[in-house]
Amino acid sequence: MSRPFSSNHSSGRxxxxxxNGKIRAREVRVxxxxxxxxxxxxxxxxxxxxxxxxxxxxxxxxNADPPxxxxxxxxxxRYEQAKREKEARKHHHANKVKEIQLSAKIDxxxxxxxxxxxxxxxxxxxxxxxxxxxxxxxMAHTEFGFQVVQKFLxxxxxxxxxxxxxxxxxxxxxxxxxxWPRHKRAKHPREAEAEAAAGTRAEVGQADSGGKGxxxxxxxxxxxxxxxxxxxxxxxxAGQGFGNNPFNQLDLDRA
Numbered sequence: 001m002s003r004p005f006s007s008n009h010s011s012g013r014x015x016x017x018x019x020n021g022k023i024r025a026r027e028v029r030v031x032x033x034x035x036x037x038x039x040x041x042x043x044x045x046x047x048x049x050x051x052x053x054x055x056x057x058x059x060x061x062x063n064a065d066p067p068x069x070x071x072x073x074x075x076x077x078r079y080e081q082a083k084r085e086k087e088a089r090k091h092h093h094a095n096k097v098k099e100i101q102l103s104a105k106i107d108x109x110x111x112x113x114x115x116x117x118x119x120x121x122x123x124x125x126x127x128x129x130x131x132x133x134x135x136x137x138x139m140a141h142t143e144f145g146f147q148v149v150q151k152f153l154x155x156x157x158x159x160x161x162x163x164x165x166x167x168x169x170x171x172x173x174x175x176x177x178x179x180w181p182r183h184k185r186a187k188h189p190r191e192a193e194a195e196a197a198a199g200t201r202a203e204v205g206q207a208d209s210g211g212k213g214x215x216x217x218x219x220x221x222x223x224x225x226x227x228x229x230x231x232x233x234x235x236x237x238a239g240q241g242f243g244n245n246p247f248n249q250l251d252l253d254r255a
Contacts, residue, residue, distance in 0.1 A: 017059060017077075018059040018062065019058050020047060020050070023043060023057065026043055027041065027042055028066050028068070028069040029064065029068045029069065030049065030070075031069070031071065033055065033071050033072065049071065055071050056071075056074040057069050057071060058072055058077050096127070097127045098127070099129045099131060100118050100129070100130050101132075101133065102114065102132040102152060103133065103135070104138050104141075104148055105245045106148060112155070114152070116189070118156050118160070119156055119159050122160040122179040122185075123188045125179055128156075128160060128177040129174065130153075130174070130175045130177060131173070132145045132148060132149050132173040133171055134173075135171075145173050146173060149173050153166075153177070156177065158186035159179065159186055161180060162175050163177070163178055
């Protein structure tokens, strides 16, 4: 069973654009290459004018009376349209808000992990709401919570800026962080690491091609370095729990 021919430009109904011979109107309002209106012309004259300039006749406003067509290279038109759609998606992401929850006793490693999540959101043009909740008697020492929030903001400062100073709202410290514009924002840490690794591999390749091979030299005295894993001394903080728990030194029952 035969099927009707489908145009290459009709991959999506919402993005369907009539070009040149696909235009069906008898008369069209023509916009020139310089963006100025030429006037209403018969379709045949408009197509002839497009061929003379070596461009396409693209229908940009099919619902107008008469339809509006533009003299432009169709590939350039598609590029401009895709660029506008990309900018629209950026503004759509900017309206999204992601929340990061902290605690006054958060471990430094966990703080770094949550900071990386916030950087991911900011690089995707999303806002980040930072919320730190006090539990139980922690409300007696809210200054520790403000210190944690400030440290978090310092970690993500190259990628976002707070809209206002952190403030206490009930049992929570809340602050909203907006992403910097793309030209002011630092590169994503993963991208920077990938570029650094690529540069290191290139330098190693040049050194291997220009230098002499051989095993690394042994120390002159024949002694090994004391930096072996077995020589490491036990940590003085072993058994003390999280290193970033300021409440360990406080008697909260007396507070």
